[in-house]
Amino acid sequence: MKFFQPRTLHMRIMLAIAMLQLLVVGLFSLYMLIQQVGTEITNRQVLGHKMIAITAPAVTHLIEFDPHGIDTYLGTVLGDRAISAITVKDGQGNQLFQQSKEVIPLHPVAGWFQAAELKPTVTTELKSSRGSLGLITVQLSNDVLNEKIHTLLNDVSYLFMLLLGVDLIAIQLLVKSVMAPLTPLAAMAREVSQGNWDKTMLATAANASDEVKNLSDAFVESAKTMKRQIRELEQTRSQLAENELKLRNLVNNMQEVLLEVDQSGHITFLNPTWEALTGYATETTLHRPFAEFLIQPKHQSYFEVGRLVHIPLTDLQLEVRARDGKSVWMQMSTSLQRDESGTVTGLISTLEDVTETLHLQELQRQHEQDLYRLTITDPLTGVYNRRHFDDLLENLLHMNLHKNLPLALVIVDIDGFKFINDTYGHPVGDEVLRKVASTLRANEHQGGAVARIAGDEFAILLQNVNAEEASRIGHMIHEDLSRIVLPLTVGQLTIQTSIGIAVAPLHGKIPLDLVRAADVALYHAKQSGRNRVDTLSKERGEAIMDIFSQGFELRNAISAGMILPFMQPIVDLKTRKIFAYEVLTRMRRGDGFVPADDFIPIAEDLGLIRDMDLFVIGESLRLIPKNVHLFVNISLNSFFAPEFTQQLRDLLHSPIAKGRPITLEFTERQTTEMSAEFIKMFNEIRAGGCNVALDDFGVGYSTYSYLPTAPGIRQDRRQLRAAAQGKRGRREDRRTDPRTGQCDRRAHHRRTHRRRGNHRHADQDGRELRPGLLFQQAGQRAGQALADGRSCIITH
Numbered sequence: 001m002k003f004f005q006p007r008t009l010h011m012r013i014m015l016a017i018a019m020l021q022l023l024v025v026g027l028f029s030l031y032m033l034i035q036q037v038g039t040e041i042t043n044r045q046v047l048g049h050k051m052i053a054i055t056a057p058a059v060t061h062l063i064e065f066d067p068h069g070i071d072t073y074l075g076t077v078l079g080d081r082a083i084s085a086i087t088v089k090d091g092q093g094n095q096l097f098q099q100s101k102e103v104i105p106l107h108p109v110a111g112w113f114q115a116a117e118l119k120p121t122v123t124t125e126l127k128s129s130r131g132s133l134g135l136i137t138v139q140l141s142n143d144v145l146n147e148k149i150h151t152l153l154n155d156v157s158y159l160f161m162l163l164l165g166v167d168l169i170a171i172q173l174l175v176k177s178v179m180a181p182l183t184p185l186a187a188m189a190r191e192v193s194q195g196n197w198d199k200t201m202l203a204t205a206a207n208a209s210d211e212v213k214n215l216s217d218a219f220v221e222s223a224k225t226m227k228r229q230i231r232e233l234e235q236t237r238s239q240l241a242e243n244e245l246k247l248r249n250l251v252n253n254m255q256e257v258l259l260e261v262d263q264s265g266h267i268t269f270l271n272p273t274w275e276a277l278t279g280y281a282t283e284t285t286l287h288r289p290f291a292e293f294l295i296q297p298k299h300q301s302y303f304e305v306g307r308l309v310h311i312p313l314t315d316l317q318l319e320v321r322a323r324d325g326k327s328v329w330m331q332m333s334t335s336l337q338r339d340e341s342g343t344v345t346g347l348i349s350t351l352e353d354v355t356e357t358l359h360l361q362e363l364q365r366q367h368e369q370d371l372y373r374l375t376i377t378d379p380l381t382g383v384y385n386r387r388h389f390d391d392l393l394e395n396l397l398h399m400n401l402h403k404n405l406p407l408a409l410v411i412v413d414i415d416g417f418k419f420i421n422d423t424y425g426h427p428v429g430d431e432v433l434r435k436v437a438s439t440l441r442a443n444e445h446q447g448g449a450v451a452r453i454a455g456d457e458f459a460i461l462l463q464n465v466n467a468e469e470a471s472r473i474g475h476m477i478h479e480d481l482s483r484i485v486l487p488l489t490v491g492q493l494t495i496q497t498s499i500g501i502a503v504a505p506l507h508g509k510i511p512l513d514l515v516r517a518a519d520v521a522l523y524h525a526k527q528s529g530r531n532r533v534d535t536l537s538k539e540r541g542e543a544i545m546d547i548f549s550q551g552f553e554l555r556n557a558i559s560a561g562m563i564l565p566f567m568q569p570i571v572d573l574k575t576r577k578i579f580a581y582e583v584l585t586r587m588r589r590g591d592g593f594v595p596a597d598d599f600i601p602i603a604e605d606l607g608l609i610r611d612m613d614l615f616v617i618g619e620s621l622r623l624i625p626k627n628v629h630l631f632v633n634i635s636l637n638s639f640f641a642p643e644f645t646q647q648l649r650d651l652l653h654s655p656i657a658k659g660r661p662i663t664l665e666f667t668e669r670q671t672t673e674m675s676a677e678f679i680k681m682f683n684e685i686r687a688g689g690c691n692v693a694l695d696d697f698g699v700g701y702s703t704y705s706y707l708p709t710a711p712g713i714r715q716d717r718r719q720l721r722a723a724a725q726g727k728r729g730r731r732e733d734r735r736t737d738p739r740t741g742q743c744d745r746r747a748h749h750r751r752t753h754r755r756r757g758n759h760r761h762a763d764q765d766g767r768e769l770r771p772g773l774l775f776q777q778a779g780q781r782a783g784q785a786l787a788d789g790r791s792c793i794i795t796h
């Protein structure tokens with residue numbers, strides 16, 4: 001049920017107070033009415049009693065003295081409005097008089113009172129001197145009472161109306177005065193709502209009640225707070241707008257594509273960079289599945305429904321199809337978007353164009369690969385170079401042995417390659433090397449590797465290949481190489497090779513041992529007449545291994561600077577002064593020194609003598625004062641090593657050698673062919689100011705036989721003397737190595753040097769000379785120098 005509700009507060013207060021007023025005034029009026037009606041009822045009773053008090057004596061008298069006069073008298077009395085009926089009865093109950101008027105019902109208001117209170121009849125006893133004469137009963141009339149009540153009701157109603165009217169006016173005034181201060185407050189609120197914060201508008205009415213003042217103050221306070229907050233909000237909003245602008249500029253000018261995709265893989269946002277990179281207009285791209293723009297199915301699958309969660313968040317490179325059909329590679333960095341329950345609702349990603357970078361990376365990778373290939377391959381043949389072979393060998397050996405698998409090493413050396421070079425020229429030699437390399441590669445065993453480890457030497461590593469299988473493969477390779485035919489301008493060239501095979505762990509468990517074993521096998525193949533394959537047997541291996549062990553030691557000694565020139569002073573016996581130094585080559589081993597004859601022959605065999613001779617000559621020239629005569633030993637084998645002649649020439653013509661007395665003593669352990677070229681070179685050396693001497697170490701078979709063709713070459717002083725005695729050398733010095741069939745040169749060396757040490761001889765000027773080591777002083781100084789770890793240089 002809906003009650004009427006006035007719209008304004010004023011009306012509501014008015015109504016509320018009016019209702020209250022109505023109630024109060026109503027109750028008050030009712031109270032008044034009840035009071036007055038009660039009084040009227042009481043008055044009627046009093047009147048009844050008074051009436052009967054007057055009437056009873058008269059009736060008594062009439063009964064006694066004039067009974068007929070009762071009717072007249074009581075009829076008159078009954079004429080009074082206050083009485084509606086009169087009854088008189090005698091002492092026996094006989095009715096003497098009874099008369100009544102029409103009965104008017106009692107006013108309803110009188111009904112509110114108890115019947116007892118109303119007492120409509122009054123009865124009294126008629127008494128005379130003779131006693132009781134009967135009873136008289138008077139019934140009171142309602143007429144008067146009703147009239148009174150009616151009048152009272154009117155009066156009370158008037159009073160009620162009057163009071164109500166007065167109250168309403170009072171309330172109106174009261175409410176008006178209460179509401180008056182609210183009017184400016186409402187005006188203030190209206191102004192504030194319109195954004196007018198003028199201070200004057202926020203003043204409270206002066207005559208306002210405390211409550212309204214408080215309300216007004218509170219309102220003003222809240223208005224101020226609101227104003228401040230609104231100002232802050234405005235600032236924030238403008239800041240936000242500014243930031244949004246910046247952000248928009250940033251997003252629009254980003255180098256990367258900014259992409260938003262919903263959970264179904266459809267594009268919901270893209271910045272203009274997308275168009276710049278792909279050529280697709282942003283508007284036409286929006287709301288399309290992003291996968292449509294991806295080329296690779298794998299990339300497309302990331303954007304299928306429900307698969308976004310699996311997308312790699314970083315380092316994902318996508319191939320995007322541009323409008324012109326080209327592919328653009330984009331690097332994607334992603335942030336997954338989730339709702340409150342953690343479900344993926346989409347993603348926001350940046351896509352950076354890395355096409356150029358990838359291209360450059362690819363170029364760089366290729367470049368690095370090329371560089372790496374260059375560092376590990378031999379430029380002439382394209383197979384691995386020595387350095388990489390060493391690494392490979394170490395790794396494969398370690399790996400195979402770890403797995404208990406054999407590893408075979410096959411070393412292939414071209415027979416007479418120097419001859420090919422010398423006869424057909426280096427380009428042909430190069431072509432031979434290339435052919436050999438390509439043949440080896442064509443036969444490359446699975447998991448194997450081919451390397452060029454020296455001038456005409458190739459190595460092949462065969463994984464999981466035992467000795468038998470290695471030998472089979474070795475023969476196969478040998479066969480293939482023998483089929484190489486190189487067409488020449490005139491005719492054609494075929495080649496022969498010697499192959500040495502060793503297998504780990506049978507012949508060695510470390511690279512050094514395995515290479516040494518294969519070298520020994522190769523050495524043996526060469527020694528046995530070349531053009532063959534040799535797998536190292538245990539017995540033969542041990543016999544040859546000794547030479548190779550020393551060879552390895554020698555190689556290491558050269559690279560580690562353990563080869564040193566020792567200066568042996570040569571003393572003039574007359575003056576007892578040092579006349580010259582003979583340069584002796586020594587190798588440091590631990591705390592001691594190995595004499596030359598223990599390692600020179602090996603150096604010659606293994607082709608190391610050239611570097612050793614050049615190093616020792618260079619060091620001697622550098623260390624010995626210029627005015628002191630130098631006797632320097634050179635192996636004739638060095639002259640057959642490539643470029644030795646030129647390098648020796650350069651050394652002797654260098655400023656440290658120029659003008660100093662030098663005698664080059666050529667040691668010869670095998671008969672050397674004295675070619676015209678060779679003699680020319682000798683003469684050139686002499687023309688440069690050097691003396692040249694030959695020393696055959698007593699071998700006997702020597703270049704002396706060519707001496708007539710090489711005028712001016714001085715023989716070893718001892719040899720000269722021997723020659724003067726008509727002997728051609730000391731045949732008893734010749735020993736033959738039972739294994740190699742060659743002269744035991746080390747034995748010769750040892751004997752010869754022993755003899756040399758004690759030798760006393762005269763030089764061409766008649767000076768009697770002797771090695772300085774026989775003199776205590778020089779010996780002591782040499783010992784001191786050795787102890788100091790210096791090169792053994794003795795100065796005078």
Ligand SMILES: Nc1nc2c(ncn2[C@@H]2O[C@H](COP(=O)(O)OP(=O)(O)OP(=O)(O)O)[C@@H](O)[C@H]2O)c(=O)[nH]1
Binds near residue numbers: 413433
């Ligand atoms: N054409 C050419 N020759 C080279 C190259 N590297 C080294 N050589 C030559 O290869 C030759 C190797 O000669 P040796 O080690 O005496 O070998 P060989 O003549 O085959 O003798 P044996 O092995 O005993 O049969 C030397 O003459 C080197 O100058 C190269 O890259 N190209």
